[in-house]
Amino acid sequence: MRTSQKNLAVRLRMIMGGQALILCFTLALCCAAQAQQGKHASATAGLTGSYEGTAKNKAEEVIPVTIDLTEKEGVLSGTIRSSHGDFTITAGSHQGEAVHLEFDTGGPTGTISFKLSDERLSGTWSAGEDGGPIDVKKVAPQEGGNKGKS
Numbered sequence: 001m002r003t004s005q006k007n008l009a010v011r012l013r014m015i016m017g018g019q020a021l022i023l024c025f026t027l028a029l030c031c032a033a034q035a036q037q038g039k040h041a042s043a044t045a046g047l048t049g050s051y052e053g054t055a056k057n058k059a060e061e062v063i064p065v066t067i068d069l070t071e072k073e074g075v076l077s078g079t080i081r082s083s084h085g086d087f088t089i090t091a092g093s094h095q096g097e098a099v100h101l102e103f104d105t106g107g108p109t110g111t112i113s114f115k116l117s118d119e120r121l122s123g124t125w126s127a128g129e130d131g132g133p134i135d136v137k138k139v140a141p142q143e144g145g146n147k148g149k150s
Contacts, residue, residue, distance in 0.1 A: 053136030
């Protein structure tokens, strides 16, 4: 009788150990999937916000740039502000890591092609005969409009 009880105990431990192993494996897979989803979510998160950085033109002049973007259902709109003036974004799209903007220069349509990486947009711009590299990073929103008010 004792031998059969020992055999039963050994079998139960083997079954329980196997179930524990399966449970651990399942949890590990879930954690890995969650981590991948987090990486994908940051890459595809909406672009709405303010971005600051610099652009260079063909003359190698460094131009401070601020881009205010609004994304709604994959369509981008907003304003580009620079030391060369303010420009309205007339068209824009965002698919995966690719971001494309068109803006009104008062002459030929300007374009910017970006690649999204983390919260940075890097790429090239062109408007007529001019153009060059551009690199901007998302900045934290400004505190509410109550600053300086009593």
